[in-house]
Amino acid sequence: MSMRSDRYRFGDFLLDIRARELWHNGELVGLAVVAFDCLAYLVQHRDRPVGRDELIAAVWGRAEISESTLAHTVVRLRQVLGDNGNEQHSIRTLPRLGYRWVAPVDEDATLPLAVETDLSAPIIAHAPTQLVHTSPKRISLAFVAGAGLLVLGIAWVAARSRSEPELAPSSLQRPPSALQAAMVHPAKVEAPEKWIWLRLGLMDLVANRLRHGRLPTLPSELVLSLDNQSSRAQEAPKGVFLRVWPHAEFKRGRWLVRLEGLTQDGQHTEATAEANDVMEAAGLASDKLLAALGKTVPQGASNASPEIEHFLQQLAAARLAGHVPDALALLQKAPAEWTARPEVQLAAARVDCDRGAREACQTRLEALQTKVTWSNNAVLQAQVHVTLAWLHINRQQFDRAEGLLSQIIAKKGQLAASDVLGNAYSLRGWLHYANWRLSEASEDLGQARAIYLGTGNLRELARVDQRLGTVAERRGHLSSALASLNVAERQFENIGAQGDRMITLMALAGTHQQLLEFDKALAATDRYWSEEWTSNWGAALYRAWALTYNGRLREAETLLASAQAQSDPEEAPLMRAEAAALSARIALYRGEYAEAARLARRAASTELQESDRRDYLANALVLVQALQASGQSLEAGEEVRRLQTWVAAFDDDRLHAGAALARAEQAWTQGHRQEAFADFEVAWRYAERVGIPDILVAVGAAYGERLVEVGQFERAGAVSGRLSAWVEQDLRAARINARILQAMGNQSAVNAAFQSATRLAGERQIGGTPGSKGRMVVLSP
Known part of the structure; x- marks a missing residue:
């Protein structure tokens, strides 16, 4: 002590x-x-x-x-x-x-x-730790974080051979649907203090047993993250059809385990079992509950002794409690014959990862690879491979990670449709996404989705839908992206995974912005926003971008300033680059060109370039336009050449459309009109091929402006006609529509069109309206 x-x-x-x-x-x-x-x-x-x-x-x-x-x-x-x-x-x-x-x-x-040093008096699990989910600006980062939760969670399932359970209680009147889940709460334990670890250990054991019986069950760490999870008065998440409260009582050398259940529509059920061993009693009670729900009681035997099973479950309880020192103390005091077992070595490696000792974690895992073969324990070998893959991803060793995941998938015949196989497909799908191999990403994620649907892993199923949405968005399939993201958002809400839901709403906001549905983008951020998120860079940035696209510049600036003031200057360089890029855009909208150029240069960081090519392009276009508008033509030309060289390395029509547009505007600024119109045509062809409203309007509005300036009204009308669908929602489309009407001499229509543009502009300077000066920003929304 x-x-x-x-x-x-x-x-x-x-x-x-x-x-x-x-x-x-x-x-x-x-x-x-x-x-x-x-x-x-x-x-x-x-x-x-x-x-x-x-x-x-x-x-x-x-x-x-x-x-x-x-x-x-x-x-x-x-x-x-x-x-x-x-x-x-x-x-x-x-x-x-x-x-x-x-x-x-x-x-x-x-x-x-209290720190126990005797294994006969197990470690006391500390109060449960609430999960806090990150909300980064780039969904790709959230993708990685989600993948990590696949690998480092509790994987051990108590499945040792048991005697046949007694007759189950009468079946519940309404069986669950495929997309509804059970929720197991922390256990109430009436036993000597050394058994207090069962509060979380028994909770996790029952949840794993129900899941093993193909009953969708919320992960224990998610249950612990919900507020007041021990209160029966609290309303369960909408997707939870059954809540289970375990009770364990030790009397006269025997364990009585009772599982008390309450369904969403008020039905009560109870399953009770008694045995000398608490885990055996919990398993029997869980089997009765499964039978009552019409589920098949899981079969299978473990070659581990009851002592090893107790030990592994204590480790699981310590990890759920977030108390790594307790887990370390358990491992240090365990007999050598226990720590030599592969399942204990895997648990020890995960504890090393938990405490940040990643080198030690990797050493243990690589040693396990040689001890365990695919033929004698395919599931454990796959778990080792997935955890190693995650370590390599943390070090940005993506090829090594992909190789390990591919080995798992090659052994899929030995793994059946198990969660660990789903994890391998899902994580490899993210690697394909990060490397812009989007067709392969969709295929792997589709495989993962089918597996999770079969295993009832609702949280990972929703995460796959979220990732499928981000892949579809990157491919330019925006309708498909919205469909997948909306499904994921509803499911996260149903199971109470609020951190995952917030990240999905951010992705929805970004997709709506590309569709020029700026009101819907802001509404998506409304659904997660509260003032407590001001200091969270991801949440604040998505909200600020949505405000900006709706012309609410002062609110966006206030939010950015508050987020920066509350954050550590040494933290989150990518988030700070994103904030600088947004501030540059706001300055450009106001006609503050020197400030816009200064901020855009600050934003043009390696972090932004490596995070998302299209964000980097958008910021480069802001920089070019700010330099052109402030009379710094030579500097603008240098930026255009630098942009062209960078874009040439990628096979991405959106990037090429932006580079061609920048060349066209630079040629126009220098008086080379023929060259400018040739590049405008190139940019327009790329935009037509991409077909994304944001790209079409950015190129079409700029091209149309120049056509009007030289009196080519017929061609200008043809280009602007392609933008007519968005004149009521996008400032640039409304502005070019007004300019065409003005050229045609229809004054009453012109006034109405400029009034519409003014309404859309909000606090943005639009230029070119009656009585105003300057040209509207057209290179980016």
Whole structure:
């Protein structure tokens, strides 16, 4: 047993770790679970810097949590403590390392921290940690984060041979549909304190057993992330048809396990079993519940002893609780014959990953590859391969990751339609997506979807739909993208996966913007937005872009400024590049050309270029137009040449349309009209081939403007006619429509058209209207 203070004072704050409370001047401060755990860890380890990986492992218990999620949590803590990104009085950022607590601390009391050292008295699982989902600007990053959740979750299923269960209780009147799930809550345990780990361990065991019986069941970590999950008064997510409360009672050397169920429409059911071993009793009760639901009781035997099964489930409980030190203590005290077993070695590797020791994790996994063969344990070998693939992805070793995943898929005949095979297809699908092999991505994701539909893994099924939507968007199939993303968003809402839902709504907003449905894009952000997300870069950026496209520039600027003020200057370089790109666009809309050019240059970072080619192109076009409008023609020409060289490396018609448009505008600025019209025609052909409204309008409005200027009204009318479908929703289409009417001399129609354009413009400068000066921005929406 070790000694550690449980109460700390700093400034006007009192941190009571045992009570899990933070007080400020005598008032209790509301703090999210992960924020509290982060604060406690930093204060308790204030004698040294704490690395980001270490802090993520200590607080979340899983290595795949992104650094942006950690940064968001630190920002929220700084708000509570009176710090900000620049004035770091309490939590100091250490560039390229992590954080350190720097405020003076007084230890208020010394109390023992229970750490068991005897395996006969198992580790006490700490309070469950709430999951916080990252919401990055680029959906591709969310794609990676989602893939990580596939591999590092609890994979062990208690499936050892049991005696035949007693007759099951009468079947429920309404069986579940294929897209409804069960939800298993933390268990109530009436037993000596050494068994308190069963609160989460039994919950996870029952959930895995139900899932093994082909009953869709929410992941335990998702259940723990829902607020007040232990309250029966709380309304369950819409897609949950059955809630299950396990009870375990130890009396006279025997275990009684009772599973109490309540369906969505108020039906009650109960399954009870008794045995000498708590896990056997839980398995029997779970089988009865499955039978009551008309599900096949899972068969199969494990060659592990009851002691090993207990040990593995304790490790699972410690990981669910987010307390890696407990898991490490278990492994350190385990007998050598236990830790030599492959399933324990896999669990130990995952604990290494959880605590950020990725080299140690990889060493264990590679050793396991040689001990386990595809013939004697294909599932475990596949789990090793998937976890190794994730480690390689973290290091951007994509070829090595793809090779491992392809090995799994080549053995699909030995894996049947299992979740681990679905994970391999899904993760390889993301790798194809990241490398712009979009047809292959769609094929792999389709395979994953079929597998998850069969296994009832509703969360991963929804994630695949989300990823299929992002692939369709990248391919320019925007209607298909909307369909897949809407399905995913509804399913995430149904199962209560709010972080995944928010990321999907961001993707929906981006797709609506390409369709020029700017009101729908803003409405999509309305569905997740609240002020608490201001310091979350991804959430704030998508919201700010949507506001900008609706002409609400001041609101967008205020939101950007607030997000930047609350964030750490050392964090999220990609997000800062995206913010600079949006600020440059806003300056351009206002006619502040020098400022637009300055900001666009700042945004043109390697991070932006590598994150998304099309965002990089859009920012380059803003830079070119700002330089042209401010009379810096030579500088603009240099940027156009640089853009052309970059675009030439890609087979992407959208990029080539943008490069041709930039060349055309530059030639026009320099007085080379014949050359300009040739490039406008090239850009227009690319835009017609792509067929995306955003691209058509960007090119068509610019081309039409120049045609009107030289009196080619017939050709201008033909080009602008292709944009007529969007004159009521896009400023550029409305503006060129008004210009054509003006050239035709229909004054009453001209006034109405310019009024429509003014309405769409909001706070944007449009130019060319009666009584105004300047030309409207046409190179980007």
